[in-house]
Amino acid sequence: MTSHGFKLYFFSALATLTLSACSSSPKHETTQQEPPSARVESTSEAAQIGRFDIMTSPDLTAEQKTRFMKVMNETQTKVAIIKKEESDVKVLLFRSLAKGQYNRHEVNRYKTQLKKLEDKKMNLMFTSLDQVKDILESAQKHNPDFFDQFRSRMQW
DSSP states (O other): OOHHHHHHHHHHHHHHHHHHOOOOOOOOOOOOOOOOBBBBBSSHHHHHHHHHHHOTTSSSOOHHHHHHHHHHHHHHHHHHHHHHHHHHHHHHHHHHTSSSSSOOOHHHHHHHHHHHHHHHHHHHHHHHHHHHHHHHOOOOOOOHHHHHHHHOOOOO
């Protein structure tokens, strides 16, 4: 795989991984034979397009596709857990603020927790991207139009 081809795959994988992790839709394997609609209305739809592109790519082996989907699904599940934790901390923060007496120490504690959760989420995303990079580096062939095809369906 050429450097240019790898970059195309990597950026499409990055977009797919990021969008699927942000998506609130449940994880699922793409088995459809037709690409999703051209007009993307949500991160969930964008993630679906990415899944479709990866699963139908002739340039990736079945093993690479399986590994990619595993990384994507695991990342999405872990991000959902972190988002739930963030939501729980925010509820506590707003309850604290609603008491009427501003407690700077308590607010700072919640802010610190939220920052740590955001860092945890970002570290997870970059770890997942490293895993995807490893998967795609082992590709034997490439389609130089792959990323362009993916991007052309990502019309917001």
